[in-house]
Amino acid sequence: MTTRERYAEKRRKLQRKMERLDAAEQRALRREEAHDARIARDLAGVPGHFAHGLNFYKLFWVFFLCCFLGVVIETVFVWATTGRLMQRTGLVWGPFNLIYGVGAVLLTVCLHPFIGKSDRWIFVGGTVIGGAFEYFCSWLQEAVLGTVSWDYSQMAFNLNGRINLLYCQFWGVLALVWVKELYPRLNGFIERRVSKTYGVAITWVLVVFMVANSLTSGLAVLRQSQRYDGVPAASGWQQFFDAHYPDSRLARIFPSMQRVDEPDA
Numbered sequence: 001m002t003t004r005e006r007y008a009e010k011r012r013k014l015q016r017k018m019e020r021l022d023a024a025e026q027r028a029l030r031r032e033e034a035h036d037a038r039i040a041r042d043l044a045g046v047p048g049h050f051a052h053g054l055n056f057y058k059l060f061w062v063f064f065l066c067c068f069l070g071v072v073i074e075t076v077f078v079w080a081t082t083g084r085l086m087q088r089t090g091l092v093w094g095p096f097n098l099i100y101g102v103g104a105v106l107l108t109v110c111l112h113p114f115i116g117k118s119d120r121w122i123f124v125g126g127t128v129i130g131g132a133f134e135y136f137c138s139w140l141q142e143a144v145l146g147t148v149s150w151d152y153s154q155m156a157f158n159l160n161g162r163i164n165l166l167y168c169q170f171w172g173v174l175a176l177v178w179v180k181e182l183y184p185r186l187n188g189f190i191e192r193r194v195s196k197t198y199g200v201a202i203t204w205v206l207v208v209f210m211v212a213n214s215l216t217s218g219l220a221v222l223r224q225s226q227r228y229d230g231v232p233a234a235s236g237w238q239q240f241f242d243a244h245y246p247d248s249r250l251a252r253i254f255p256s257m258q259r260v261d262e263p264d265a
Contacts, residue, residue, distance in 0.1 A: 039180075042187050043184045045190075049191045051191060057200070058187070060207060067098060068096055107178050122179050126172040130168060131168035135163045146259060148257070223241040224245070226238070
């Protein structure tokens with residue numbers, strides 16, 4: 001093969017490689033366009049649907065679904081990182097955790113105006129909102145129930161052991177994923193999969209269930225705190241919770257919850 005022929009062969013190989021790269025680029029562009037179109041369609045939702053837009057029904061379904069999905073994701077994460085299958089629920093009935101649901105609603109309401117904006121602002125907003133929310137939840141649990149479910153005192157850049165810089169940044173990353181990917185898909189699911197005919201009735205049934213679940217969970221933990229302090233079961237509700245939600249059962253439901261020791265006199 002002559003030198004000219006070798007050069008010609010190299011040019012043909014280079015041309016074929018360029019053609020393959022162009023084809024791959026075009027496929028990637030088509031995938032990106034299809035993704036953007038699907039996200040736009042999911043965000044637009046279904047006009048006339050009972051939960052169309054950012055109303056009470058939409059926010060409740062976001063809350064309800066994230067109460068459940070958050071538990072599933074955390075359970076899988078803990079199992080994958082520690083090899084232990086642990087209960088990660090926050091309520092006594094079913095795999096639900098209010099923190100995930102309320103956190104999702106907060107991110108949705110506060111960051112909704114930033115959809116389509118710079119990722120930087122979404123990240124900063126999520127970091128601040130998530131950190132403030134996590135701190136408030138920790139403080140409220142300790143102030144009302146005398147218990148804590150997490151303590152970051154041993155981690156760098158923590159604030160009173162309730163939050164730390166690293167996990168606040170995780171909230172920022174979560175906010176980005178939520179605004180850019182998860183919320184649009186969840187929005188589309190709610191408006192396309194939840195029955196428009198029966199949606200309002202189903203919503204209020206679930207509202208009643210979650211309110212009852214939250215009240216029962218709160219009273220169960222409150223009564224546990226009273227037992228810790230030596231308060232006898234003088235009333236009917238105290239006797240009920242002593243019988244149905246003893247410490248052994250609550251320890252299985254809330255394995256990470258710890259009693260805050262009282263300071264020495």
